[in-house]
Amino acid sequence: HHLPPHRINYRANLWALRSVGVRQVLGPCAVGGLRPEFGPGTLLVPDQLVDRTKARVQTYYDGETRADGTVPNVVHLGFADPYCPEGRRAALAAARGRDWEPVDGGTLVVVEGPRFSTRAESRWHAAMGWSVVGMTGHPEAVLARELGLCYTTMTLVTDLDAGAEAGEGVSHEEVLQVFAANVDRLRSVLFDAVAGLPKSESRTCTCAHALDGIDTGITLP
Template identity: 50%
Template sequence: MPSDASTSTPTLAVIGGSGFYDFFGAGAREVVVETPYGPPSAPITIGRVAERAVAFLPRHGRSHEYAPHTVPYRANLWALRSLGVRRIFGPCAVGSLTPDLGPGSIVVPDQLVDRTSGRPQTFFDKGAVHVSFADPYCAELRSALAQPGVGDGATMVVVEGPRFSTRAESRWFAAQGWELVNMTGHPEAVLARELEMCYAAVALVTDLDAGVEVGGGVHATDVFAEFERNIGPFKQLLADAIARVEGDDTCAQCRVHDGVVLPFELP
């Protein structure tokens, strides 16, 4: 993967999930960004992928010091936007709610369900601003992730964590027709939409959730081990998707504030 440092403005970013703490080799430059919401999870690194400047931010910090419910989501998204980022890939680890998607499967979800509680989930604490979110993921970025062997479309339910689901909860989620369960997909996706940034999640299945498989339930060590086994191909998939992204600005679907007076200027 190309790793020479870029002095160009990064218009595309990758937010790495559990087990995904770096994206570039030697030569990437590091940027420290302050925001009105405090510091992001880690300094942002900028390198080159497919001849374009790309920013990378580890969602949980460089040493996984942030649990899903303590990730500074608002600071992360604000920092990326302030650097010039307008499009984001959000790779994440997920549990599967169906035996059809076993460990190692890669899926590009098209819907999410929010089951979190207590997380700051908007930048609009003042002013009556409402954001269209019927289709939470950018169609253009989802298309760029499409390739043989990658699942196209699934509903991802996002739970508060940091605990995993009970068997009853897992069976309930599956009974709703939801295929994936995750702890970080919300509010990240909606915050990106509020800042008019294109965003698409790409999910690596690390386990079958508790209600799908008889056994001891989900264990964090198994989740990290499965992600580590697949991290190389997962990074390559993202590099290939970056090469297929056309343009540098937000698409029409994700420009949700046209004609709306905002209570503050977007960074």
């Protein structure tokens, strides 16, 4: 890739998806395992998220005048459960259907990057009870919620993070090797998960109705 994680235009990406009719998003990402049992090749479908990024735009509703002259209201949305339960069910079922037993639940902690964690940071993440660490997956999760999109992430463990392994620490080459070895299988699971999602118009999850009754001050696509 040519963009580091902190320079991805997450707002533009999610807005573009909604503008072409997308209402449910599956966001796979490569992560490091924070526990020895979450080794390379593990597929973990988290149910919680911790944001440790520092410089990423996290909202559409910042009160700043947009290019079309509209001004979004400041909106405070619930985010207690960051991932769509229906999307998670589809992802888990798809993985099992491909004989890839996933880890059901866990916490993804997202760091700014592009560097990897120090051993002290990694051990602290593990001591907090978090499961995997990555550099993507947020703020797109909260931006999706702000657009009324269902969002689910599927994390592929490519390495043990610095605090969980006993060697020289994670390397970019190691990450790429494990990702390449699993990318075809992950792609198949993603296609199956898409087929297992409910029809957009029949969604009953709370994330699909996050904006009900809220005046955002702008017209969503």
